[in-house]
Amino acid sequence: MDIDVTIVGGGVVGVAVAAALARPERVVLLIERNARLGLETTSRNSGVIHAGLYYAPGSLKARLCVEGRRALYRFCEERGVPHRRLGKLIVAADDEEALRLEAIRERARANGVERLDVLDARGVVALEPKVRGLAALHSPDTGIVDALALVAALWREAQDGGAEVVLGTEVVGLDWIAGGWRVTSATQGGGISAHESRIVVNAAGLASDRIAALAGIDVDAAGYRLHPIRGDYFSIARAKSARVSRLVYPVPPAVGHGLGVHWTLDLEGRARLGPDATWLARRDEGLPPIDAAKRARFLDGARRLFPFLELDDLTPESSGIRPSRRAPGAGEQDFVVAHEEVRGLPGLVNVIGIDSPGLTACLAIAAEVRAQLAVAGRI
Ligand SMILES: Cc1cc2nc3c(=O)[nH]c(=O)nc-3n(C[C@H](O)[C@H](O)[C@H](O)COP(=O)(O)OP(=O)(O)OC[C@H]3O[C@@H](n4cnc5c(N)ncnc54)[C@H](O)[C@@H]3O)c2cc1C
Structure with missing residues (x-):
């Protein structure tokens, strides 16, 4: 394998995952289709650090919001990310x-x-x-944060751990091969390249259901289809x-x-x-x-x-x-953070349906990805 971990998507979730997984001895590569990090949903929201009031008890949203909020305030205070606990x-x-x-x-x-x-x-x-x-x-305990400053601080942390990024490049293929994944990417200039990666984390936001489909998952049967x-x-x-x-x-x-x-x-x-x-x-x-x-x-x-x-x-x-999993007329839907070993796709972690409070929860989502990979003995 050329790469240990490939992260698809450089929004706040992908960058937080990069920061959580980067280690000098591990090759971590983040691939983002835009020319800069955080240009999609990450920078088009209310910028609110939610306390965790609304979400169904026992849901991932509830747990990751409360854990993520605590971690996010700590991170912002330690790294000087502009934020305010204004209530x-x-x-x-x-x-x-x-x-x-x-x-x-x-x-x-x-x-x-x-x-x-x-x-x-x-x-x-x-x-x-x-x-x-x-x-x-x-x-x-509800507050606000500068989302792009947060992305920049997380990316500095990821880089300090040795992570690398490729911008202006879109993942267009994901194929299971012995021991990992072949990841095919297209540059904006039309060039196609491929690499092999032991682990792939799908943090592609509005395109995360499409990335799951590229890996061979039936997104309707899995409940992964997004209804933006x-x-x-x-x-x-x-x-x-x-x-x-x-x-x-x-x-x-x-x-x-x-x-x-x-x-x-x-x-x-x-x-x-x-x-x-x-x-x-x-x-x-x-x-x-x-x-x-x-x-x-x-x-x-x-x-x-x-x-x-x-x-x-x-x-x-x-x-x-x-990037919501909630269809018109349907009830509340939870975040998906799933190591797909149970589907026979080891090494693939899908992070899907990360609508609000995904900005608040980004650090907790990243910790959840790391924990699932560690439990499976993949990292
Ligand atoms: C209107 C609105 C208000 C919100 N308000 C809040 C709030 O106040 N507080 C809060 O906590 N949350 C809020 N949210 C939710 C929050 O913005 C999201 O949960 C969070 O930004 C999700 O981040 P992400 O990294 O998953 O997605 P994104 O920021 O969308 O990042 C995904 C990245 O993947 C890239 N990508 C996609 N496909 C590919 C591919 N094939 N190859 C390479 N790259 C790819 C995209 O270019 C993108 O940069 C709000 C959302 C909206 C829309």
Whole structure:
């Protein structure tokens, strides 16, 4: 074998896996189809370090979010990655929503979330005077992180361990051969090359189901097919951005996907509203511009909690696509982190369906990949 570990995909998960597996005595190669690391979903999200409030107890999402959040704060503090533990409110705008806060509180408790305070309407105003709400949950351990700075710090760590990267190169073939995998890649110039690798980690984000299919897995039978869900953001006028100092979320919608359009802040204090959730009809639709007509819909929803907003305060900003395993009408879906030895594909680890909270969980996902390979005696 030419290579010990090949990682397909240089988003935050692939780079975290590279950092976790890199050792001077092990040849680790990361392959990324774009010209730089972290250009896809990793840099098109809310940038929130989630506490672990929402996810089904016992799920990988719940465990890896809580473990990942703790590890991520530690990593950011030690490596100087810009981040802020600014806290978050989940605000109920009516009685029915106030009742649903209790279910979130139960999940948070079951997931081992350390701190979560219950607020009445006066408590909401005391923390966020411009936000309107009947009741809320306050999570002091929710924060924000600069995702690209995180990718850069993780990649430095991977390089220090001896990992190498090939950019502008797409993995197009994955064939089982005795003792490992033949990985075929295509460069943007059209060149084709192949190498042999003992281990392959599929961290290809929106293309991770396709990579699994290249390895011969029936992605429908395995439950690996992705159903990408687009989310759009609107920026908030600078003058209004400063009116809210924490992340503010609604109670998640009872139907549909996502946590609900929320108020996010970046490290410079710029506020955005988003993301909504629209399943993409076609996989390769790309990201056409945000439909400006959505502005009124965003405003309608947002004014329940942020009555000071006006239509002119919202400007279409950016979009991201969630690599979700959840089909329209289906229930919540978990992350997949699976060493495929049980399918007769030893040395292949699939990391699939890493939608939110994948940024938060990246270090824990990487630790899980390493643990599964170690248990199988592969590393
Ligand atoms: C709208 C939105 C909001 C979100 N908000 C949050 C949040 O606030 N907090 C949070 O924790 N999470 C959030 N998430 C989820 C988070 O962004 C993702 O879980 C995370 O970025 C996934 O990282 P990744 O490395 O798996 O994927 P990606 O960043 O997509 O990386 C995969 C990489 O693989 C590469 N690739 C694909 N195919 C190939 C191939 N054949 N060969 C070589 N390279 C290939 C791609 O180019 C890409 O760079 C959000 C997601 C979205 C869309």
